[in-house]
Amino acid sequence: MDGLLASTPVSLCHAAVLTPEGVMRTPLPIRAGRIDAVLASLAYRVDLRDHLIFPGLINAHDHLHVNAVPPLPAHAPFPNSYAWIGAFQAHFQHPDVVAALQVPKALRMRHGALKNLLAGTTCVAHHDPWHPALDEDDFPVALLRDYGWSYALGWTDYGPPVRESFAATPVDRPWLIHLAEGTDVVADAELAQLDQLGCLAGNSVLIHGVGMSTQDIGRVIAQDAAVVWCPRSNLNLLGRTLDPRRLCAAGRLALGSDSRLSGARDLLDELAGIVDRYELDPTPLLALATTQAADILRMPSRGHLRPGAIADLVIVEDLGGDPARSMVGIERSQIRAVVRDGVPRIADTDFAEWFAMAGVETVPVVLDGKPKLLARPLADPALLALEPGLELSTTEHELAMASGSYP
Structure with missing residues (x-):
């Protein structure tokens, strides 16, 4: 197009x-x-x-395929992400979760990307196995590519093995892992464990880092590693997040929204929640989703x-x-x-x-009550149906119904 x-x-x-x-x-x-x-x-x-x-904003951490999955009701903070994952197993049986996961994965991937695009995010780091849908020419956002990843130190049955994945990642490409996502002794110990494995280096990108101590943060900065901060997700699941100021000042912090399964609606929502809470001026805060994110994720043209x-x-x-x-x-x-x-x-x-x-070619839509024009390849009704606040305009919807077809 x-x-x-x-x-x-x-x-x-x-x-x-x-x-x-x-x-x-x-x-x-x-x-x-x-x-x-x-x-x-x-x-x-x-x-x-x-x-x-x-x-265009860069979302340094998202799980694109689960943004329409209902979150787990939580009545108290979890000590770490592993406890949250364990609690979620029963939630998989909830009818709304079952229905959400029956939507084809390719469509769920596109929905996660569209969610980002609507909020001004044009590039995303997807932290899960690659899917063919991500290579489609009309995929809504650009993606971090040619990177290494593991899921987490304590969850070995999903994603590439930690040591092997790190060793296979070129030093000029980022290597991503969830780390210290918690407030207990398990999370406190993870940076030292990663270091002992030989996987803390200048291309290590640590997602969350809530459990890291002051000394841990110093170690991350000394190694020229980086952290992706997802404050809304941390507060929702753990009741706490890291203090971003030291990492931000060192240029070793990027911003991620995580998915709606645990985090903010989108990166704009995340930025709005941060600006008055963490004593970060808007300009350096915006850098977490633009220049600093591009540097950390090794994307010099973004x-x-x-x-x-x-x-x-x-x-x-x-x-x-x-x-x-x-x-x-x-x-x-x-x-x-x-x-x-x-x-x-x-x-x-x-x-x-x-x-x-x-x-x-465009299709008239309404986004949160405001008329917009949306590129036609992004206006699949099945895709729009997954995104709250986005719908075909009344006129376009009536024409489609009358003709028996959709854009």
Whole structure:
């Protein structure tokens, strides 16, 4: 669906563009799905005065296929994730869980990706076995690829073995593992265990890290390893999360939403919950889901808007003051447009001409009460039915029903 745009340069004009160096107020050229260094004279121009352009967000931790599975009702914090996993076994028999897991896995994968896209996340690290659906050309988001992973030290019957997986991962690629996801002695001991196995290095990406001590955090920083912070999931399951400030200041912290099975609705929801709780300014907080995430996950062409970067963008209204505040704390319906590979995927209805110039057919939808245009390949009714707050517009739904077909 992106063929026309590949040969049609685009210039995003009059917006403020957020970069690692600050805010620039120059046109942002896009050619062939990447940020260009030169503004083409015949580019299609999109007037974005009074707007801000951010890099597409990077979700450093999600389990894409379980975002529609009902969470486990919890009346008290669990001591660690293994206890939560054990408690969940009985929950598998709940009729709502059974029904959710009967949805084809490929569709559930697409739903997890669409959930991310709607909130301005254009790239996701999926922490589970690869699935063919992830390689589809019209998959809603980009994915971390060519990485190593194990699930957790204490759960050996799922995922690749820890030591073998780490050894097989090239040193220039990230290696992911859930670690110290708890508040008890089991979680407290896991970083030392990982270190003893020889699996703590500069490419080790530790998910959660709640049980790590001050000394453990120092050890992570000294090794140039990193942690992915999922505060809502931690608070929901464990009643506690890590103090992010030291890792954030060292550039060794990224942000993940986890899945809705335990965590936030999406990365925007996670950002909104953090900004007033943890004494992090909006700009460094946003870096956890852009520049720092890209560095930790070894994705040099993402997380920024310099020439050569993949043109994944989030466009919002400029609310004035600190530019990052225009992104941190907003609702997903307030995003004006989400752009992947230089092509709008969901946007407000006044962006219809840009969709048309890009050769993208659209379907009118309503997102949390606000009319939007959604790229047609993402408007499968079975997919939309999985996402609360997203539905075909009344007119489109009536036309589809009358014709006996859907987009």
